[in-house]
Amino acid sequence: MVELVKRYKIVILFGVLFIINLCVLLYQTNKENPIQLTTVPSENIASTQTTHEGTENLMEQDLKSTVTPTKSEIGVSESIAVMPSPTISAKVPVYVCGAVKVPGVYYVTATAIVDEVIRLSGGFSEEADMTAINLAASIVPNEKIIVPKIGEEIDKTVTSYDNKEESHIRESTLVNINTANSTELMSLPGIGEVKANAIIDYRKTVRAFGSIDDLKEVSGIGDKTFDKLKALITV
Structure with a gap:
């Protein structure tokens, strides 16, 4: 029994010595190779933080787009009220005279016809030659419409019974004696190079023509010549 106790003491003693030696060995090893703490650069930290923040922002946007429904998804539609543009009805003057009740x-509107103007003037008088007027013709702004009496001849150079297109053609063929050059003036009957130059000199040295009658003040333009020109000229 005594020997058994001695053996246990020897075993325990060796165990204690082994533990002590192991502790000494570990201490020396840690002393020779100390634990090194790795320092992370501030740039990497900032980059990591920025990346983290960007990731959070993207996650928030995705969450909003997922959670917040659009107007079309919830059945709400935007409607824009379109106001109708106001209709501008421009009116033009027309002078009607002759055999009408109220000259x-x-x-009238620019799209009106002669019949509308005649109605506004009270209609034809009893002596009016109604066949001389084209009631279906379109009016020409600022035109003068003379309704002739039965048997009366009207000079069509001072009136208009035809349609707008024909009236414009007639007006465009008139020679303006205030602006025409010598070639244009010489296209008129009875006007040669001498008279054309005389008309141009009159405009330059005297005055512009106030009316076509002033043309008779030009040297060489008499009544006979003027009668040939009056239906073909304007100022």
């Missing part, structure tokens, strides 16, 4: 200047 005068009447304002």
Whole structure:
């Protein structure tokens, strides 16, 4: 029994010595190779933080787009009220005279016809030659419409019974004696190079023509010549 106790003491003693030696060995090893703490650069930290923040922002946007429904998804539609543009009805003056009940200047739309103007003037008088007027013709702004009496001849150079297109053609063929050059003036009957130059000199040295009658003040333009020109010229 005594020997058994001695053996246990020897075993325990060796065990204690082994533990002591192991502790000494570990201490020396740690002393020779100390634990090194790795320092992370501030740039890497900032970059990591920025990346983290960007990731959070993207996650928030994805969450909003997922959670917040659009107007089309919830059935709400935007409607824009389109206001109708106001219709501008411009009116133009037309002078009607002759064999009508109430001669005068009447304002009608640019698309009106002669019949509308005649109605505004009270209609034809009893002596009016109704066959001389084209009631279906379109009016020409600022035109003068003379309704002739039965048997009366009207000079069509001072009136208009035809349609707008024909009236414009007639007006465009008139020679303006205030602006025409010598070639244009010489296209008129009875006007040669001498008279054309005389007309141009009159405009330059005297005055512009106030009316076509002033043309008779030009040297060489008499009544006979003027009668040939009056239906073909304007100022």
